[in-house]
Amino acid sequence: MRDNLQKRTGNPAFRADWLIITIYLLLLCAGWLSICGASHEIGDTDFFSWGTRSGKQLVWMGCSLGLGAFLLMIDEKYFDSVSGLLYVAMLVLLLITPFIAKDIKGSRSWISLGAVSLQPAEFAKCATSLALAKLIGEFGFTLSDMRNLAKAAGLVLLPMGLIVMQKETGSALVFLAFFLMFYREGMPGAILFCAVAAVVFFVVGVRFADEFLPGTYATVGQSVVLLLIWLCVAGMTGVYCPRTGHMRRLLLWGTVVHFAAWLVSRLAIPYDIAWVQIVWIVAMAGYLVWIGLGGRVRAYYLIAAFALGSTAFLYTSDYALNNVFQEHQQLRIKVLLGIEEDVARAGYNVHQSKIAIGSGGLEGKGFMNGTQTKLKYVPEQDTDFIFCTIGEEQGFIGSCAVLLLFLLLILRILWLAERQSTTFGRVYGYCVLSILLFHVFINIGMVIGLTPVIGIPLPFFSYGGSSLWGFTLLLFIFLRFDAGDKLRRR
Numbered sequence: 001m002r003d004n005l006q007k008r009t010g011n012p013a014f015r016a017d018w019l020i021i022t023i024y025l026l027l028l029c030a031g032w033l034s035i036c037g038a039s040h041e042i043g044d045t046d047f048f049s050w051g052t053r054s055g056k057q058l059v060w061m062g063c064s065l066g067l068g069a070f071l072l073m074i075d076e077k078y079f080d081s082v083s084g085l086l087y088v089a090m091l092v093l094l095l096i097t098p099f100i101a102k103d104i105k106g107s108r109s110w111i112s113l114g115a116v117s118l119q120p121a122e123f124a125k126c127a128t129s130l131a132l133a134k135l136i137g138e139f140g141f142t143l144s145d146m147r148n149l150a151k152a153a154g155l156v157l158l159p160m161g162l163i164v165m166q167k168e169t170g171s172a173l174v175f176l177a178f179f180l181m182f183y184r185e186g187m188p189g190a191i192l193f194c195a196v197a198a199v200v201f202f203v204v205g206v207r208f209a210d211e212f213l214p215g216t217y218a219t220v221g222q223s224v225v226l227l228l229i230w231l232c233v234a235g236m237t238g239v240y241c242p243r244t245g246h247m248r249r250l251l252l253w254g255t256v257v258h259f260a261a262w263l264v265s266r267l268a269i270p271y272d273i274a275w276v277q278i279v280w281i282v283a284m285a286g287y288l289v290w291i292g293l294g295g296r297v298r299a300y301y302l303i304a305a306f307a308l309g310s311t312a313f314l315y316t317s318d319y320a321l322n323n324v325f326q327e328h329q330q331l332r333i334k335v336l337l338g339i340e341e342d343v344a345r346a347g348y349n350v351h352q353s354k355i356a357i358g359s360g361g362l363e364g365k366g367f368m369n370g371t372q373t374k375l376k377y378v379p380e381q382d383t384d385f386i387f388c389t390i391g392e393e394q395g396f397i398g399s400c401a402v403l404l405l406f407l408l409l410i411l412r413i414l415w416l417a418e419r420q421s422t423t424f425g426r427v428y429g430y431c432v433l434s435i436l437l438f439h440v441f442i443n444i445g446m447v448i449g450l451t452p453v454i455g456i457p458l459p460f461f462s463y464g465g466s467s468l469w470g471f472t473l474l475l476f477i478f479l480r481f482d483a484g485d486k487l488r489r490r
Helices: 002-010 018-039 053-073 076-100 120-136 145-166 167-183 191-206 218-238 246-267 274-295 298-323 327-335 348-360 386-418 423-447 467-490
Strands: 111-113 116-117
Touching: 018 053, 018 386, 018 467, 053 467, 076 120, 076 145, 076 467, 116 120, 116 467, 120 145, 120 167, 120 423, 120 467, 145 167, 167 191, 167 274, 167 348, 167 423, 191 218, 191 298, 218 246, 218 274, 218 298, 246 274, 246 298, 274 298, 348 423, 386 467, 423 467
Parallel strands: none
Antiparallel strands: 111 116
């Protein structure tokens, strides 16, 4: 009896985190019900037929459960040993996909295997996560070293570039989520700050590109971004070079320059004060390089590079938007930022999605009673825009319940990842966390009009076997690592 109990508790399936498995099952069930509501006509209750989307999804769910159980039985050391081979094999598959895949809505990312189609990009996330965990888990490897960071970034950017070749920009952008893991593992925070600053500069520069400052010929977008660059440079000087007095000087001189430039334009000769701001930024960069040479302080050079690089980014991004991006891409960005309204084309999906979610009210219209979804007003309502079905049928309460489940899942993964005894397990856990967080935030954000429409699924909800299997692989491999870690700590 005692020996049987020891064998049972030693089995990794019994050591798996059953809270995550329970949340996983709840999300699967809620996702299947949402697909039923989104794909069936009024009065149609044939949910289990292979000819229906809900019937096919039920098969994918059954296969996913079998896959999860199988992964829990595998020795976790196996994933460590084959991670490099899996990564290379996935790169080869991504490389040949555009040549053998059919053109589906302008994308060549789906490989047909008889009655089933698979999207390799969904499985590439898992292969890349394992490869990153293997690399960063090496003895003495640290992301604070720029050469090591370049190696890790290369592992991310290579599959990302191959997926872009398939014209799947949305799936490629998901790989940027790995940089959240990089930050946890020692990537300098300045890199993450630069990325956030670039997004802010782009949004502000584009959003207010056609508005002018009173009394000047400078646009609000350019002038405000240049003002932000000055403030960021002064702030970074104070953070990375404290007790030097340089931050106070930059703030004082910058205030005088900006106020004098605006006053002359306002009271004397109106002109584009952005040119004065650019000269001031160049002067700041020169000043920082000069004091850096005197004290041989590397931080001054990096701050100067940030100042000049941010200014160059402002003008190159404006050029790219107007001359490099295609017309439909320009329109999507402008609709998202509120510059233009186009509910008939670029903004149609989001507009209809908002109507569907809003019509659900507090408690929703009930299962299979959503009029917007039943009348097919929302395109892709059982895939990328599945959340609008939840909002219409289950209302605000049901939507919050789904968000709460995702929050519990993400927090639990975070807690388990932090307690892993190996770097490999911790890094892989943070990879899973980052990918799930990116998918949930961007997908729900694009459905309610807060983020760009880039066409990525909502985990465990959106119709499709590739997405479901991909997330199941990610999640259950991590559960197997955690189960093995528990056994080692016994």
